[in-house]
Amino acid sequence: MIKQRRNKQKGITIIEFTLIVLTVMLxxxxxxxxxxYVFSLQMMNEMTRKAARLATVCYVLDQNEIPTMDEVVENYPADFEAENLVIEYLDSSGTxxxxxxxxxxxxxxQGSLFATIRFVRARVINYQYQFNGLLSFIGTSGLLTMPEFQTTLPAESLGVVRPREDDDDSGVIIDC
Incomplete structure (x- = not known):
């Protein structure tokens, strides 16, 4: 009788192991x-911080070059494009x-317009994160629109280089 019961349960261990391993792996x-995904969120946060910091010290007309600078590009999450990062200069009311x-x-x-700039904002727009594998059912075929990240900092020099005593009179301004 005991031998007959063992024969009926003879493969149950492998089935239980398979179900448990499958669940744990999933x-x-x-x-x-x-x-x-959370790492990508942190990368976008750091990217906007660095871009805003560069925009506060770089020349105003460099705003379109900042998203392609190495310091910013190294924080791009997967499938991120420079067009998804927008640099804006704001007046005292935030416009x-x-x-x-x-x-x-x-x-x-130019001086009058330059004087109205009080803040610099770097923000991420229209970026979609692609989930792979098991979580591809989230969003639209695994695409999830990310929240609009932004960093706003007070404007500093905006690329205006103040002469020092040891500067020569060459007039050359080193770009950002």
């Missing part, structure tokens, strides 16, 4: 994928200052 892969014709303005008008 949970482990899910945890890793969520960890990658974006229009710099589209800045280079064509007279020196007096």
């Amino acid at each position: 949970m482990l892969i899910g945890i890793i994928e969520i960890g990658r 974006a200052v229009d710099l589209t014709n800045y280079g064509a303005l007279s020196a007096e008008a």
Whole structure:
């Protein structure tokens, strides 16, 4: 009788082991994928911080070059494009200052416009994170629109280099 009961349960251990290992592996892969997502969130936070910091010390007309600088690009998450990072200069009320014709303005008008800039904002727009594998059911086929990250810092020099006593009169300004 005991021998007959053992024969009926003779493969149950392998089935239980398979079910448990499968469940643990699915949970482990899910945890890793969520960890990658959280890491991407942190990378975007750091990227906007660095971009805003560069924008506060670089020349105003370099705003389109900042998203492609090495210090910023090294923090790009997967499938991130420079077009997803926007640099804006803000006045004291937080309204974006229009710099589209800045280079064509007279020196007096440039100075007046330059004087209105009080803050610099770097923000991430229209970026979608792609989940892989098991979590591809999230969002639209694994694509999840990320929240709009932004960092706002007070404007500093904005690329204006103040002469020092040891400077020569070459007039060369080293760019950002």
